[in-house]
Amino acid sequence: MTITYYHAEPLANSLKSMIPLKEKGIAYTSTYVDLHKFEQHSDWFKAINPEGQVPVLDHAGTIITHTTVINEYLEDVFPDQQPESGPLRPTDPAGAARMRYWNKFVDEHVMNHVSMHGWHRLVGVIARNVENGEFEKLMEHVPLPDQRKKWMQARSGFSDADLALATEKIEYALNKVEAQLGETPYLAGTHFTLADINFYSHCGMMVERMFPDLEVAKHFPRMVKWRDIVTARPAVADALSSEDRTAPGLRTWSGDR
Amino acid sequence: MAEDILYHGEPNGPSLSVLAALAESGLDIECRHIDLLKGARHTLHDAQETLASDMAVEGEGPILLKDGETMSEAVFLAQYFDEAAGSCGLQPKDAYLHWEMMMWCRQVNERLSPAVAYLGNLACSQAPIAALAEEEFAAITRSIFSDDLRQRWQDLRDDVVDAARREDSEAKVRQFVQRVEDKLADGRVWLMGDFSIADLETFAWLRPMTELEADAFTSAPLCRSWMDRLEQRPCVQSALAKAVTENPKRAFAPGPEINRWG
Numbered sequence: 001m002t003i004t005y006y007h008a009e010p011l012a013n014s015l016k017s018m019i020p021l022k023e024k025g026i027a028y029t030s031t032y033v034d035l036h037k038f039e040q041h042s043d044w045f046k047a048i049n050p051e052g053q054v055p056v057l058d059h060a061g062t063i064i065t066h067t068t069v070i071n072e073y074l075e076d077v078f079p080d081q082q083p084e085s086g087p088l089r090p091t092d093p094a095g096a097a098r099m100r101y102w103n104k105f106v107d108e109h110v111m112n113h114v115s116m117h118g119w120h121r122l123v124g125v126i127a128r129n130v131e132n133g134e135f136e137k138l139m140e141h142v143p144l145p146d147q148r149k150k151w152m153q154a155r156s157g158f159s160d161a162d163l164a165l166a167t168e169k170i171e172y173a174l175n176k177v178e179a180q181l182g183e184t185p186y187l188a189g190t191h192f193t194l195a196d197i198n199f200y201s202h203c204g205m206m207v208e209r210m211f212p213d214l215e216v217a218k219h220f221p222r223m224v225k226w227r228d229i230v231t232a233r234p235a236v237a238d239a240l241s242s243e244d245r246t247a248p249g250l251r252t253w254s255g256d257r
Numbered sequence: 258m259a260e261d262i263l264y265h266g267e268p269n270g271p272s273l274s275v276l277a278a279l280a281e282s283g284l285d286i287e288c289r290h291i292d293l294l295k296g297a298r299h300t301l302h303d304a305q306e307t308l309a310s311d312m313a314v315e316g317e318g319p320i321l322l323k324d325g326e327t328m329s330e331a332v333f334l335a336q337y338f339d340e341a342a343g344s345c346g347l348q349p350k351d352a353y354l355h356w357e358m359m360m361w362c363r364q365v366n367e368r369l370s371p372a373v374a375y376l377g378n379l380a381c382s383q384a385p386i387a388a389l390a391e392e393e394f395a396a397i398t399r400s401i402f403s404d405d406l407r408q409r410w411q412d413l414r415d416d417v418v419d420a421a422r423r424e425d426s427e428a429k430v431r432q433f434v435q436r437v438e439d440k441l442a443d444g445r446v447w448l449m450g451d452f453s454i455a456d457l458e459t460f461a462w463l464r465p466m467t468e469l470e471a472d473a474f475t476s477a478p479l480c481r482s483w484m485d486r487l488e489q490r491p492c493v494q495s496a497l498a499k500a501v502t503e504n505p506k507r508a509f510a511p512g513p514e515i516n517r518w519g
Contacts, residue, residue, distance in 0.1 A: 073352055076355055093337045101333065
């Protein structure tokens, strides 16, 4: 059963399904999709995922998309391949439900706010650099209307009010995580699960670099300790050291302003 | 150990889908009707301030109180019932079909349910919330943990209507009806082939729209007959029998809302 994982840099969505592959020791072929060259909107990639989005898991010809659901799919298909710390999806029904609340919270109330800042910084740089006319032509290749809107908006930039609101939501999420980590060592309880992988990939790993004004180390010490524990996991370290072709001038998404 | 209790509102939206999933699972869990529009969900006896109530991504859906812990979110509760019952058939066993079902439910949660909740609350619950006495309303909003959810209550009370959001919501309902129609085009009886949570979750949110957005269904005969089949299914009948008002299709309380920018 061959697996190919189509992904961009080890960050956010692309990292989120790469970590479980590594944690579970699943052998896969890595195919890098260059977002800076709009490769996700190219014909070869849209033939694989008509939505034109990374990452994609090709499992022996079956195409699986959307990271939270990819990760549960991996649990369904490889239930016995688990890290020493325990199953990435709790095996008791209540534990699985707890993991799913966190995933949903991250997907709907964290990811998009961090992503807005990310798009504003990185994508804005790319999009503004594309010459007029050229950009419109590229937009014709973006299959999802919502995604097209995002690109157009990223090009013109988000308003300060939108960005400030997004920062506020991120702070709210950090407070929630900090409180939870006062109760349990990991988000969904005593073990490292897909919920931790989700928050780490979309926020935890880069929030301190991205938002120095939030004084993360000072206000969220438990989150920082948890982040360092997650970063130190061999599988996570392995994923983080995978391909990163981000042009240095564009390393703004997860870095400084 | 305390007994598990499912607190639910009128059988509409998330309360309908969860009650039907419970009936389908055959689990013996006590159901208690509460008035969601009086904020009763936020002041449950014995409920600790736990994760689920604090998340409130779904809005005013049902809550399962299990050993003092609150559990919420209709799809996750349905999955929980299925898993706790040792697989009662609400989730496909095949990994790919399971993925497809969860993707579908996510689309319902991200597109359909915020749209239905927005339209339904404006049409049915804005006036009752605006009519609450100042003190009663303040007591409700004080009891809500989530800032987002509290704001949705406040917006309804203040009758804040965003024309673009209303239009977007109407479009999303029409698109979803079409999505169901397309899915059923190959002659299948249920959305995922076999009956699953996807049927319950989609039906529960579309059912109230048959009155409020009736036009959306006119050119969707397959969707309409699929809804008839669901209406007749014993688990749905059992859920609808828990209604205390004449028309539960009009029972709404502030529901899910997600970031719509992309």
